[in-house]
Amino acid sequence: xxxxxxxxxxxxxxxxxxxxxxxxxxxxxxxxxxxxxxxxxxxxxxxxxxxxxxxxxxxxxxxxxxxxxxxxxxxxxxxxxxxxxxxxxxxxxxxxxxxxxxxxxxxxxxxx
Amino acid sequence: xxxxxxxxxxxxxxxxxxxxxxxxxxxxxxxxxxxxxxxxxxxxxxxxxxxxxxxxxxxxxxxxxxxxxxxxxxxxxxxxxxxxxxxxxxxxxxxxxxxxxxxxxxxxxxxxxxxxxxxxxxxxxxxxxxxxxxxxxxxxxxxxxxxxxxxxxxxxxxxxxxxxxxxxxxxxxxxxxxxxxxxxxxxxxxxxxxxxxxxxxxxxxxxxxxxxxxxxxxxxxxxxxxxxxxxxxxxxxxxxxxxxxxxxxxxxxxxxxxxxxxxxxxxxxxxxxxxxxxxxxxxxxxxxxxxxxxxxxxxxxxxxxxxxxxxxxxxxxxxxxxxxxxxxxxxxxxxxxxxxxxxxxxxxxxxxxxxxxxxxxxxxxxxxxxxxxxxxxxxxxxxxxxxxxxxxxxxxxxxxxxxxxxxxxxxxxxxxxxxxxxxxxxxxxxxxxxxxxxxxxxxxxxxxxxxxxxxxxxxxxxxxxxxxxxxxxxxxxxxxxxxxxxxxxxxxxxxxxxxxxxxxxxxxxxxxxxxxxxxxxxxxxxxxxxxxxxxxxxxxxxxxxxxxxxxxxxxxxxxxxxxxxxxxxxxxxxxxxx
Numbered sequence: 236x237x238x239x240x241x242x243x244x245x246x247x248x249x250x251x252x253x254x255x256x257x258x259x260x261x262x263x264x265x266x267x268x269x270x271x272x273x274x275x276x277x278x279x280x281x282x283x284x285x286x287x288x289x290x291x292x293x294x295x296x297x298x299x300x301x302x303x304x305x306x307x308x309x310x311x312x313x314x315x316x317x318x319x320x321x322x323x324x325x326x327x328x329x330x331x332x333x334x335x336x337x338x339x340x341x342x343x344x345x346x347x
Numbered sequence: 348x349x350x351x352x353x354x355x356x357x358x359x360x361x362x363x364x365x366x367x368x369x370x371x372x373x374x375x376x377x378x379x380x381x382x383x384x385x386x387x388x389x390x391x392x393x394x395x396x397x398x399x400x401x402x403x404x405x406x407x408x409x410x411x412x413x414x415x416x417x418x419x420x421x422x423x424x425x426x427x428x429x430x431x432x433x434x435x436x437x438x439x440x441x442x443x444x445x446x447x448x449x450x451x452x453x454x455x456x457x458x459x460x461x462x463x464x465x466x467x468x469x470x471x472x473x474x475x476x477x478x479x480x481x482x483x484x485x486x487x488x489x490x491x492x493x494x495x496x497x498x499x500x501x502x503x504x505x506x507x508x509x510x511x512x513x514x515x516x517x518x519x520x521x522x523x524x525x526x527x528x529x530x531x532x533x534x535x536x537x538x539x540x541x542x543x544x545x546x547x548x549x550x551x552x553x554x555x556x557x558x559x560x561x562x563x564x565x566x567x568x569x570x571x572x573x574x575x576x577x578x579x580x581x582x583x584x585x586x587x588x589x590x591x592x593x594x595x596x597x598x599x600x601x602x603x604x605x606x607x608x609x610x611x612x613x614x615x616x617x618x619x620x621x622x623x624x625x626x627x628x629x630x631x632x633x634x635x636x637x638x639x640x641x642x643x644x645x646x647x648x649x650x651x652x653x654x655x656x657x658x659x660x661x662x663x664x665x666x667x668x669x670x671x672x673x674x675x676x677x678x679x680x681x682x683x684x685x686x687x688x689x690x691x692x693x694x695x696x697x698x699x700x701x702x703x704x705x706x707x708x709x710x711x712x713x714x715x716x717x718x719x720x721x722x723x724x725x726x727x728x729x730x731x732x733x734x735x736x737x738x739x740x741x742x743x744x745x746x747x748x749x750x751x752x753x754x755x756x757x758x759x760x761x762x763x764x765x766x767x768x769x770x771x772x773x774x775x776x777x778x779x780x781x782x783x784x785x786x787x788x789x790x791x792x793x794x795x796x797x798x799x800x801x802x803x804x805x806x807x808x809x810x811x812x813x814x815x816x817x818x819x820x821x822x823x824x825x826x827x828x829x830x831x832x833x834x835x836x837x838x839x840x841x842x843x844x845x846x847x848x849x850x851x852x853x854x855x856x857x858x859x860x861x862x863x864x865x866x867x868x869x870x871x872x873x874x875x876x877x878x879x880x881x882x883x884x885x886x887x888x889x890x891x892x893x894x895x896x897x898x899x900x901x902x903x904x905x906x907x908x909x910x911x912x913x914x915x916x917x918x919x920x921x922x923x924x925x
Contacts, residue, residue, distance in 0.1 A: 253905050262908060269439050280432075280658060287422075287642035288651050295641045305642040309421045312428045313696050320435050320692050324685040332682065335910035 257338045261331065268326050276319055283308050351731065351741045352497035358749040359493070362756065363507070367515040392683060394529050396690035399674045401532030403430070403691075404698060405481070405758035406488030409535060409751050411806030412699065414722035416706025417713075418632050418804075420639040423706070425654060426806045427699040429661025431692060433813070437666040438688045443681055444828045444907040451673055453820050454769070460827045460903060463835035469842050471773045473819045474669055476850055477812050478766035479793045481668070482512075483857075484808035485755040485762075486797035488723070491805075492751050495724040496744065502798055508752070509794035512759040516767060516786045531757045532694065538750020539701035539726070542743045546708050546733055553711075562625040562635050563714035566732070570619045575802060577720040578611050579627040582634040587624060591616020618718065626714040636710065649868040652875060657810060660874035664813030667820025669765040670758070705729060723805045727751070763789045800857040807871060811853045818845030818877035822885050828907055830886075834896050837889025845881025849873045 252258055287294055287305060294305035408430065415423030450456035454470040457463065486505045493504030562582050573591065586603040592613040593602060602618075604610060609630055612618070620626075633639035665671060709716065709725035712733040716722045730743035763786060770785035802808075819842045826833045826841075852873040860870075869876060889896075897903065 252909055253901060258909065261910070265908075273436075273439065276432075280428075283642075284651065284654055284658075291641065295637075303640060306421050306640065309424045309428075309642055312424065313431060313699070316428070316432045316435050317689075317692050317696060320438070320689050323439065324689055327685055328682065339910050 252338070255338065255341070257334060257341065261334045261338060264330055264334065268323065272319060272323070276315070279315060280312065283312060351736075351744060354741050355496040355745045355748045356493075358745040359752050362749050362752045363511045367511060367518060392687045393690055396687045396694055397529035397532040399671075399687065399691050400694040400698065401529055401535065402670055402674060402757055402761050403434070403695070404532065404535055404754060405809060406485045406751070406755050407806040407809035408699070409539070409702065409754040410488055410491070410723050410726055411484070411804060411809065413702035413706035413709060413726045414716075414724070414804060415806050416703055417709040417716060417725045418629065418722045420633055421642045422650075422654070423806075424703070425657055426661070426810070427695075427703070429658060429810075429813075430665065431695050431699070433661045433663070433665025434671070434688070434691060434695070436662055437671065438685070441666045441672075441824050441828060442684055445672070445824070446684070447907050447909070452669060452765075452769075453667065453672065453823065454773070456824065456827065457838065461833070461835040461838055462897060463839070466835050466839050466842075468773070469839055469846075470820075470823070471769050473815070473842060473846055474769050475766050475774075475789075476846070477667065477815050477820075478669060478762045478769075478789070479796065480812035480815060480853065481670075481809060482759050482762050482766075482790075482793040483796050483800065484805045485759045486793055487802055487808065488751065488805050489755045490797065491721070491723055491802075492727060492748050492755075495721075495727045496748055505794060505797045508755055508759070509790055509797075512756060512763055513786055513790035515756070515760055516763050516790070517783055531753050532698075534753050535750045536698055536701070538746050538753070539698075539705065542726075542730055542747055543701050543704050545739065545743060546729065547704065549733055550708055550711070561637075562628065563710055563717065565620045565622055565624050565626060565714060566712060567622045568620070569622075569715045570617060571715045571718045573612050573614055573616045573618065573719050574721055576611065576614050577718070578609060578630040579718060580630045580634060581606060581608050581610070581627045583625040585620070585624050585627060587618055587620045589616060589618045591618075620715070626717050628717045629720055632717070639710065653868050653872055656814075656869065656872035656875035659878050660810050660814040660817050660872065663817035663821040663874070663878055664810075665816070666824060667816030668812070670761040673765070702726065708733065759790075796857070801859045803856065803871065808857075810872070811849075811856070814872065814874040814877065815846065815849045815853065817874050818849040818881045821878065822882045826882070826885055826889075831900055831904060832889050832893065832896060833885065834889045834892045836892040836895055837885045837887075840888040841881045841885025844884040845877045848877035848880055852877070 286308070294303065294308070296304045298304060298307060408427065412423060412426055415426060445456060448456055448459045450459050452474070454467045454474065457466045457470045486508050489508030490501035490504035493499050493507070494501040581604045584604065584606050586601060588600060589598045589602045591598065593616060594610050598616075604627065610627075628634055633641075705726050709722075709729050713725055713728045716725055716728065726747055727744065730740040730747065734740040734743070766789040767782060767785040770788060771780065771782050775781070775785055822841050822845065823838055827838070852870045856871045
């Protein structure tokens with residue numbers, strides 16, 4: 236699986252793709268989603284833990300029946316995970332895939 | 348042996364036989380995983396997702412989570428949340444680039460990205476360690492299931508489960524095909540959903556509530572036999588009759604414990620409580636039902652550190668687990684992978700509702716587990732305790748036990764196959780090179796561990812494997828995929844440091860080396876230290892050996908990040924999907 240035996244023509248193709256503005260844009264779009272989303276994601280989880288440690292009275296406030304605020308936030312951690320995934324899927328399908336297709340077509344037309 | 352025990356044993360035997368049979372009817376595995384990939388790519392995303400979920404849900408998810416909910420309340424939700432979020436992390440950071448690299452395992456990825464033979468060897472070792480650490484709680488769970496439902500000793504369950512797993516791998520030689528794993532998901536879900544329905548109906552008619560500022564009460568006269576040394580806290584004065592060693596003294600008769608006191612009970616003691624007595628709980632866990640409902644109400648020191656460490660381990664460790672990574676290749680392209688992930692998360696979320704509910708119900712019906720410390724047995728004991736000794740409880744009990752066994756067997760076989768494969772390819776040389784020998788080694792070592800290591804809660808033991816993965820493969824994959832500057836020396840150093848820190852602390856916890864304070868909290872959950880240490884080491888050593896960055900690193904990275912089917916990435920199978 237190593238690239239040691241690649242021919243010069245293919246290496247130029249790599250450089251071509253790498254330099255293309257479309258590829259740079261694709262990478263940037265991907266990063267612009269993943270990293271802020273991950274930070275937000277982690278902060279939200281951390282917020283739950285911190286709230287539970289430093290605001291126990293708030294967390295024990297009952298909402299209905301036996302269910303308190305803490306339980307609701309806890310269970311909603313699941314919902315958050317699901318939500319983030321759905322957002323990512325939508326973002327990737329709408330923003331990343333078309334760029335990717337475009338890039339691929341460009342390369343295929345130009346390169347070979 | 349009573350009828351219940353017999354019926355359950357029969358259910359377990361059926362599950363075992365079916366596993367071996369399906370395993371041997373299955374396709375023989377090549378050293379690559381292309382056979383099962385081909386099978387998987389022909390089924391739709393839902394079946395694929397069910398297969399992934401089926402293999403992912405192990406003893407920890409099936410029994411362990413319920414046991415922790417019984418003990419700790421909503422704090423235990425971090426385990427399923429972590430398992431689920433870790434899967435999302437895998438999708439966001441690792442899945443697509445890894446698939447584009449053509450590598451199916453992490454040692455393969457190390458080859459592609461860094462081309463270092465020593466690194467590959469280190470990675471191989473880590474795969475084996477993680478695999479064994481993950482199989483360990485499965486076998487312990489098997490032992491617990493058998494011991495709980497019958498009067499057979501725990502080791503019989505451990506040994507028989509190990510034999511079944513080894514046999515199904517040797518005779519089938521493969522990781523179960525998509526079909527079987529998908530079926531496993533639905534079986535496990537049913538094995539829990541059906542009892543949930545009956546038990547919730549029973550609970551609704553039972554007029555009891557959790558919302559009491561009082562500890563749980565024994566619903567009936569109960570005798571608890573203490574299986575492991577345990578330290579108990581008493582919140583309301585309680586008297587009971589005891590036979591065994593309590594607080595270092597041999598007792599044989601009536602014992603009275605005052606409010607607010609702590610006592611130790613040695614393994615082998617037998618305590619009898621009458622109905623309505625309040626339940627002493629394991630020291631450090633929430634005492635009253637009202638506080639149990641509130642997050643972070645246990646009074647263990649360093650609870651925040653424990654949770655932080657747990658979050659790190661599960662969020663980061665999932666992407667290093669061998670059986671999870673390989674399943675990601677069952678999708679033909681990025682779009683399908685994303686769709687599958689959404690369905691997987693939905694299935695995992697739906698599944699985790701069950702042990703959560705059952706764990707909560709256990710607090711009412713089997714509170715004696717809080718005394719014996721064997722909270723993992725909660726789901727197994729719940730039907731009989733709630734519904735009484737009748738055919739329905741027996742049937743439900745059998746169903747749950749069968750689901751539990753399905754969980755242990757399916758996860759264990761996948762892992763034993765991974766470990767055996769790695770042993771076969773990279774470790775056994777010359778005349779020793781036989782897949783059968785590799786499988787025997789892969790299956791026997793965790794069996795021995797399961798027989799002699801001390802039993803932590805099942806979910807905690809599984810997280811040990813996550814912690815090692817989080818401290819070794821996670822930094823390697825994340826830095827390897829996203830950072831140009833990673834060098835082979837940096838990678839080896841990072842994996843060695845993270846691996847050593849996490850593995851040593853795991854061994855110490857498994858063999859009960861005592862410690863106090865934050866050290867002991869970290870021994871069981873090393874990820875808070877070992878994962879950052881691994882990342883840091885990798886980065887620092889890579890910077891120090893900058894010259895060793897491979898010359899065509901840009902090309903390698905491009906291949907990882909460029910869109911697929913550009914002809915840049917060399918998939919092992921021809922892309923017939925077009």
